[in-house]
Amino acid sequence: GEDVEQSLFLSVREGDSSVINCTYTDSSSTYLYWYKQEPGAGLQLLTYIFSNMDMKQDQRLTVLLNKKDKHLSLRIADTQTGDSAIYFCAESINGNKLVFGAGTILRVKS
């Protein structure tokens, strides 16, 4: 089946690390994505990971993939107030179709 689940809310202090978790169900997914959405805007592609990788690092972002447990996480180091947004996890299914989670609201307190 096609289902992606995320926790709904995360609150952190500025300068701390944020970890957003996601689980997915389709084992045939080839790519898994993290998108960021700010108020009134579209989706900004943050990073993505191929399903045969277990980790990808890109500046302050670290993606960990546990394919056995179908678990994906996004770690944001040194979280800033500008990181406050909704973060969506998505898996690619059957071509370019993306199945999204409900989104995690990240609130960064200064």
Add this chain to the structure above:
Amino acid sequence: KAGVTQTPRYLIKTRGQQVTLSCSPISGHRSVSWYQQTPGQGLQFLFEYFSETQRNKGNFPGRFSGRQFSNSRSEMNVSTLELGDSALYLCASSADFGSNQPQHFGDGTRLSIL
């Protein structure tokens, strides 16, 4: 390089009318997908076009349709609008068809039905 461009940004329509939304992909991208975002249902896949052909379709009624032109620009049309069609409609483009291409989104068209 310009990103994905969607027009218009905002639209207000009444029930029963029809609407056409436009999407210009990133230059060189040949695949365009459409998504609907609502508070209740989240982000849902509508359809994907590649080489002017619909390649994939989500679970939406036939009132939702789309097309793609030879320059890869795409339009989606919703006929006989209902209140529940109020949503943010997002377009995404990728370089090619297939799940190994990252998708880049536009800022969306916010459609309000009165």
